[in-house]
Amino acid sequence: MEDLSAVTAFRLDMVQRPKFTAQLYSATAETPGTYAFLLGDAANAIHFWPGRGLNSGLASAISLARSLGNSWNGRALRDADFIRHEAAMSMLQYRHKSRAWKAMVITDERGVTRSIKDAIADSAADTPADEADIEELMARLRAIRGRLASRIPGLPDDATLREHLGKMQATTLRTLLASGEWDTANVGGEEVDIDIFYRPDPSGGVAKVLTGAERPR
Secondary structure (H helix, E strand, O other): OOOOOOOOOOOOOOOOOOOOEEEEEOOOOOOOOEEEEOOHHHOOOOOOOOOOHHHHHHHHHHHHHHHHHHHOOOOOOOHHHHHHHHHHHHHHHHHHHHHHHHHOEEEOOOOOEEEHHHHHHHHHOOOOOOHHHHHHHHHHHHHHHHHHOOOOOOOOOHHHHHHHHHOOOHHHHHHHHHHOOOOHHHHOOOOOOHHHHOOEOOOOOEOOOOOOOOOOO
8 A cells, every 4th residue: 555646536326418307206006107397498598689499498398298199198107208309309409509609609710709798898998980880881781782682672772871870879880890790600500390209100100219129130
């Protein structure tokens, strides 16, 4: 033991990722047991700015309703009865929270990412907006108009845009500059399809999830 320099101890335990379903009371001879579920903002709280909270809440409720409808047959429920619902909730969490985060930060030309609110706060401490700021906003608006012109007729010309910008307060102009463009590349894209977990198989009913013993080898 003379050469012993340190002792490292750690707890041997199971690691479980966050989940949205929990059994509160086990089944008994008289009761089927009690389960609790996290839905809506209780499961995936999303900042109001990028939105999507209502979409996520409705999708999670639909998923649970379908899961219960497919599983309940008068017997006690099991954790395995909600495997599809857990998968749907994980997809919703990933899609909406990653989208919300992207909508609340900006990344500059050097690849530095910071929150939009900090960028706006810093810009407010600078000198008030001037003609150079209006020209920068005009350049951005021209670029947007150029992308949309083929799809949306009658977009405003430069004189109309400049007139509207001229009516805005200096703090509003500086906020528009600091916040940058809406990140449509990340805000848009594929949505979570709850139906993929509950589509019926050709033989009728919901497609069966094979257990380890049932999987083909």
